[in-house]
Amino acid sequence: MTCAAETVAWLLDADPSIRWQVMRDLQDAPEPAWRAERSKVETAGWGARLLALQDADGQWAGGAFLPAGFGPDEWREHGQPWTATTFALSQLREFGLDPCSDRARRTVALIGAHSRWDEGGQPFWQGEVEECINGRTVADGAYFGIDVSPIVARLAGLRLEDGGWNCERINGSVRSSFASTINVLEGLLEFERATGGTPASREARRTGEAYLLERGLFRRLGTGAPADERFLRFLHPHRWRYDVLRALDHFRAAAILTGAAPDPRLGEAIAHLRARRRDDGTWPLDWRLAGRVWFETDDGPGRPSRWVTLRAMRVLRWWQDGADRNDP
Structure with a gap:
């Protein structure tokens, strides 16, 4: 087999949450085939494991953003925890839990009835006050069939003058951040x-994407220096964090939805992605966030990562397909 074929075979020898995406994004499998594989997320592997950890009231770990009983000492000593409801929902969306399944519908209904945000006590599907959290709540809600249009309208009205978002706006920030912006864009x-x-949401997405594109996905606008060296290192799960592969995968998904061609301003980030490919055709996990988790879905930093490799390969395939279409 070629290196690429061997890498795809390695990806397929994995959890259903990865296999169905490989079938759809790398193998062009017929939709009934990849949907059948996706349906296994509810009953097998990581998806079933995470669903089994759900509380009777529909939440995870007894809280919306923080686990019940969590205290500041744990945050200082071990980092932010990732076991509460908002992060579990985002992970189920990433795994591909069928939003039309009975289990998914029951879950989002229970969360709507019982989960309240730690800040302010707002019902979960009404959103919080912070842009990063609300961006992910919109992504999860829209995916699982919840009407999140009021949160979307709020986010569209909270853009900063440079076109993006910053969750520190409430504390006086007037410049967008890469992380806040990608969370809202997704x-x-x-x-x-x-x-x-809506016209407002589509315009907000346009200006937020322009904010990232004008900076080559990782550079400061004023100096051209990398805004943060970690943006060039690959992370999974991202939670609220940013890296260039997360951004590239967003632009790929947006282009597939709208039919847009790849933007040339992504070229430098694409070159970096290509340069990070290992000799065996995989990409590594460079780092992971500290803090409490239910379980890991990668082998650890420095090791080949199926999640990073899946995303890298589908981004590069999309980019090359765009280049091929543009060749005379």
Whole structure:
């Protein structure tokens, strides 16, 4: 087999949450085939394991953003925990839990009835006050069939003058951040995929994407220096964090939805992605976030990562397909 074929075979020898995406994004499998594989997320592997950890009231770990009983000492000593409801829902969306399944519908209904945000006590599907959290809530809600249009309208109205978002706006920040912006953009794209979006949401997505493109996905606008060296290192799960592969995968998904061609301003980030490919055709996990988790879905930093490799390969395939179409 070629290196690429061997890598695809390695990806297929994995959890259903990875296999169905390989079938759809790398093998062009017929939709009934990859949907049948995706349906296994509910009953096998990581998806079933995470669902089995759900509380009777529909939440995880007894809280919306933080686990019940969590205290600041744990945050200082071990980092932010990732076991509460919002992070579990985002992971189920990433795994591909069928939003039309009875289990998914029951889960989102229970969360709507019982889960309240730690800040302010707002019902979960009404959103919080912080842009990063609300961006992910929009993505999860839109994916699972919840009407999140009021949160979308709020986010569209909270853009900063440079076109993006910053969760520190409430503390006086007037410049967007890469992380806040990608969290909101992913939410707006999921909302657009589910509903077609609104003129305001589509314009907000356009300006947020322009913010990232003008910076080559990782550079400061003023100096051209990398805004954060970690943006060039690959992470999974991202939670609220940013890296260039997360951004590239967003632009791929947006282009597939709208039919847009790859933007040339992604070229430097694409070159970096290509340069990070290992000799065996895989990409590594460079780092992972500290803090409490239910379980790991990668072998650890420095090791080949199926999640990173899946995303890298589908981004590069999309980019090359765009280049091929543009060749005279």
